Amino acid sequence: MEKRLKNYLAAMEELLASLEGTHSDSKSDERNAEDILREHLTQIHFFQHERLIHLIVTCLFAVLAFAVFFALFFTMNVGLLVLFAAILVLLIPYIRHYYILENGVQRMYTQYDRLIALMRG
Numbered sequence: 001m002e003k004r005l006k007n008y009l010a011a012m013e014e015l016l017a018s019l020e021g022t023h024s025d026s027k028s029d030e031r032n033a034e035d036i037l038r039e040h041l042t043q044i045h046f047f048q049h050e051r052l053i054h055l056i057v058t059c060l061f062a063v064l065a066f067a068v069f070f071a072l073f074f075t076m077n078v079g080l081l082v083l084f085a086a087i088l089v090l091l092i093p094y095i096r097h098y099y100i101l102e103n104g105v106q107r108m109y110t111q112y113d114r115l116i117a118l119m120r121g
Helices: 002-021 027-074 078-120
Strands: none
Touching: 002 027, 002 078, 027 078
16 A cells, blocks of 8 residues: 555656646646546545544553553453564554554645646636
């Protein structure tokens, strides 16, 4: 997903740069811009959904990590220590992935604003 997001953002940046370089008022250019805007909104929707799912999973893993930590604190069980370590090993990449999705979607919002500004002329 990270690669797909980065590729999409780069492609949209190139497209925006080419659109910002041309100033044509023809109907075909306006229709093309509307198609690009519609597709961009669809991609935003997809990535927002992915971001929401990863937020839920990340929060659940964080709550689980705290629960295991407190259980470990009170029982000092070696099995809980191994479980806590495994949860942390998974939690760190989840947080990183969510961070990438969040920043990517924020960049997509900026691109959307630029597209709207181009359409309004």
